[in-house]
Amino acid sequence: MSTLTIADLQVSVATDQGQKQILRGVDLTIKEGEIHAIMGPNGSGKSTLAYAIAGHPKYTVDGGSITLDGEDVLAMSVDERARAGLFLAMQYPVEIPGVTNTNFLRTAKTAIDGEAPSIRTWVKDVRESMGKLRMDSTFAERNVNEGFSGGEKKRNEILQLELLKPKFAVLDETDSGLDVDALKIVSEGVNRAHQATGLGILLITHYTRILRYISPDFVHVFVAGRVAEEGGAELAERLEEEGYDRFLTGETAAV
Template sequence: MASILEIKDLHVSVETDQGAKQILKGVDLTIRQGETHAIMGPNGSGKSTLAYAIAGHPRYEVTSGSILLDGEEVLEMSVDERAQAGLFLAMQYPVEIPGVTNANFLRTAKTAIDGEAPAIRTWMKDVKAAMKDLRMDSSFAERNVNEGFSGGEKKRNEILQLELLKPKFAVLDETDSGLDVDALKIVSEGVNRAKENTGLGVLLITHYTRILRYIKPDFVHVFVDGRVAEQGGPELANRLEEEGYDRFLTVEA
């Protein structure tokens, strides 16, 4: 049976210099495995806050609501337990990890998620095949995680993790930012492969429609001021490209 990720009446605050500020103001969203949901909206509308709340970032406090994965309360899980349950976050700004090679990082992560270490021979074959698909030179396996990587290389490295760790749901936080056309196609192909091979459910956060030409959404949700202002099918993304967000912002004003 396909897994379901349910976000119910989610309210999230973040601590600022002026005190706690409410960012999400009651978000409802249901994602099934195999579906792609695009989250779009202007800057400051709460898109990344949703991603961090799902992943369990300590700075983001869920003040009410729930996040359920197959009926289990995600908010009661630690960050590593969320990963083991099948949640994955591709960060907008992937961090560098000096002193830890990509190869060691990937195998350690796979072992932690599966509860047992993968067989070396099979694992290395899988890693090399995934790197080849993502046009990553084999030398990246022995380089420290994201250290000295270009923006596009960091994003490809995120998708390498996605393909090898095989989560149930992936939250892609502006994975398209900073990518040229070639890198965008390669990253998109990786996401589509993961979806085809494992039935991955995708929550794709983006400002622009260009990545949606390569990763086709089943549903589009427009975030404005911490809420879902409108939702629909792929045609909604096309309308946003033509009209922008002005009509939502005018209503909010």
């Protein structure tokens, strides 16, 4: 069983005022097939965790470790992390002018698997995945995310997730900017990937609405760069009712 283990992770980021510490000792273990939801107020370190796992160069790991099946993730380059089985669905997917979705997806699949997929099988898989995500076939020949709406960009991220078949996916506010219909379609795509491959998921969100469609096994509340509370799906429901005020008092609020 594959396992992604985060131990005492401390991360800082460069700002105009110098390095600023964001994560202050995060411990988290995600096993194959588990869905973990990360919730918390703005600025609590949720996206920083996602970027640290993916290897964003702006973020510096000052202490702790990230391992995937015992292998040191922090020693890997970004492409090595992808080949090892890590995937990041970005909160703000970037546009790549001049690169079509078709070429991007097949190049990525070839790089991860070490060999190019069969054209006939690949075309069939892409068409099927796009159909399930309600993406028009013309999106295959459009440049990656160029001119896409917010919802279309998020569907395109899940298209990549379904086709690349990672071991673990970090979904950074995949629900942001989605209307109800798009949220359902994206959630269905995530659930398909989870059920098909035993995908482990780290789902970062502000709101519980996506958790109505993607049921978490564990919920972790981030406050001031630490895990302040952990529980099951019922914890998300409590947060929906009470908010984060009870965490934002005294020393914690001042960090």
